[in-house]
Amino acid sequence: MPAGTATVLETRSLVKRFGGLAATDDVSLKVERGARHALIGPNGAGKTTLINLLTGVLEPTSGTIALDGADITHLAPHRRVRRGVVRTFQIxxxxxxxxxxxSLALAVSVHLGRSARWWRPLGSDPRVVESTERLLTQFRLADVMNQTVGELAYGKRRLLEIATALACEPRVLLLDEPVAGVPEGERQEIFETINALPADVSILLIEHDMDLVFNFARRVTVLVNGAVFAEGDVATISNDPRVKAVYLGEDVHG
Structure with a gap:
C-alpha cells in the first residue's frame, strides 16, 4: 500500500486473547487520512484493549497492524510514537x-531530540519556544502556564495531556476518553479544542459521551464483546436500532 493511500492506520483480523477470553475478536479497522473516527461500545467491549494493541502496549495473539502500509504489529511503543502513532490515556x-x-517544553524538546538540554532556560532554543507558545495558546493554557499541574482544574489537565500528545506531531492521534472525569462545566472547552485539532492529524476517539462523539466524528465503529458490531457515518450509527439495543440499559457515561 503506497504512502499516498487514503488509509493511514489499519488492523486486519486482530485478536487478543487473555486465556480463553477474546478481548479483541477478529477486528479489522481502517482509519483514513485526516479521519475523525470514533470507537464506541458498552463497558468491556474491548475499546481500550484495541488502543493498547495499536500503540504496542499489548502484543496481539494474531492479526496485523499497518501504518501507511508498513507492518508495525511487533514494533515497540516508543518506535510507534516516532512514526507518528500517539495516544492519550483515560487517566x-x-x-x-x-x-x-x-511540561510542554519538555515534550517538545524530547520530540526534537533535544531532551538532554530541556532544563536550560526556555528562551535559549527558538524552536522549543515557538512550539511551546503555540501549544499553550491552541489548548487555552496560556493563562495557567505557570501554575503547577497539580493545581490545575481537571479539564485543564485534560487539555494539557492532549497538547503534550500533539507536541509529538502525530500522524495518528488516539484519544482515550478525553472527557472522562471532567466536570460538566469544563467539557465544552475540551469539545471545542478537539474539534479545532489540525485537519491533517488522523484521530481515533474512544468516548462514552455521545454528545462529543456525534458532534466530532464523521465515522463511527461500534465494538461489542471485542468484535466490530457496526460501522458507518454518524447518521447511520445513531439511527441503527441494533446499536440502540446494545446501549439499552447501559450507563453510557460509565
Whole structure:
C-alpha cells in the first residue's frame, strides 16, 4: 500500500486473547487520512484493549497492524510514537510538580531530540519556544502556564495531556476518553479544542459521551464483546436500532 493511500492506520483480523477470553475478536479497522473516527461500545467491549494493541502496549495473539502500509504489529511503543502513532490515556499521565509551560517544553524538546538540554532556560532554543507558545495558546493554557499541574482544574489537565500528545506531531492521534472525569462545566472547552485539532492529524476517539462523539466524528465503529458490531457515518450509527439495543440499559457515561 503506497504512502499516498487514503488509509493511514489499519488492523486486519486482530485478536487478543487473555486465556480463553477474546478481548479483541477478529477486528479489522481502517482509519483514513485526516479521519475523525470514533470507537464506541458498552463497558468491556474491548475499546481500550484495541488502543493498547495499536500503540504496542499489548502484543496481539494474531492479526496485523499497518501504518501507511508498513507492518508495525511487533514494533515497540516508543518506535510507534516516532512514526507518528500517539495516544492519550483515560487517566492523565502528567507530572504534577511541573507547570504546563515546563511540561510542554519538555515534550517538545524530547520530540526534537533535544531532551538532554530541556532544563536550560526556555528562551535559549527558538524552536522549543515557538512550539511551546503555540501549544499553550491552541489548548487555552496560556493563562495557567505557570501554575503547577497539580493545581490545575481537571479539564485543564485534560487539555494539557492532549497538547503534550500533539507536541509529538502525530500522524495518528488516539484519544482515550478525553472527557472522562471532567466536570460538566469544563467539557465544552475540551469539545471545542478537539474539534479545532489540525485537519491533517488522523484521530481515533474512544468516548462514552455521545454528545462529543456525534458532534466530532464523521465515522463511527461500534465494538461489542471485542468484535466490530457496526460501522458507518454518524447518521447511520445513531439511527441503527441494533446499536440502540446494545446501549439499552447501559450507563453510557460509565
Amino acid at each position: 492523565n499521565q502528567l507530572f504534577n510538580a511541573l507547570t504546563p509551560l515546563q
